[in-house]
Amino acid sequence: MGFWKRLIRFAVIVINDEGFEYEAGGKLISCSQCGNTRFYKSKAQLNTKDMTVWRLDYLDKSAKTLQCKKCGFILWFGKSPANRTFLQ
Numbered sequence: 557m558g559f560w561k562r563l564i565r566f567a568v569i570v571i572n573d574e575g576f577e578y579e580a581g582g583k584l585i586s587c588s589q590c591g592n593t594r595f596y597k598s599k600a601q602l603n604t605k606d607m608t609v610w611r612l613d614y615l616d617k618s619a620k621t622l623q624c625k626k627c628g629f630i631l632w633f634g635k636s637p638a639n640r641t642f643l644q
């Protein structure tokens with residue numbers, strides 16, 4: 557698929573607010589609650605007590621999260637899942 561086709565497809569997905577398909581470990585990620593394969597990606601701070609005391613929370617690691625577009629279930633990942641839309 558050419559660059560422009562991919563760009564147009566990306567724009568259509570963003571405009572329609574469809575969410576993206578992701579894969580981890582070479583497999584398509586699906587929601588364990590409802591089976592949906594469209595997610596919104598975000599990240600969450602992994603706070604530790606010691607860092608919070610010293611107000612250094614920003615130095616703690618963050619986890620990658622995928623929120624299911626259909627039911628809102630959140631999946632957590634230690635490393636970033638690959639966006640399938642850009643792989644195809």
Ligand SMILES: [Zn+2]
Pocket residue numbers: 587588589590591592624625626627628629
């Ligand atoms: Zn779901």
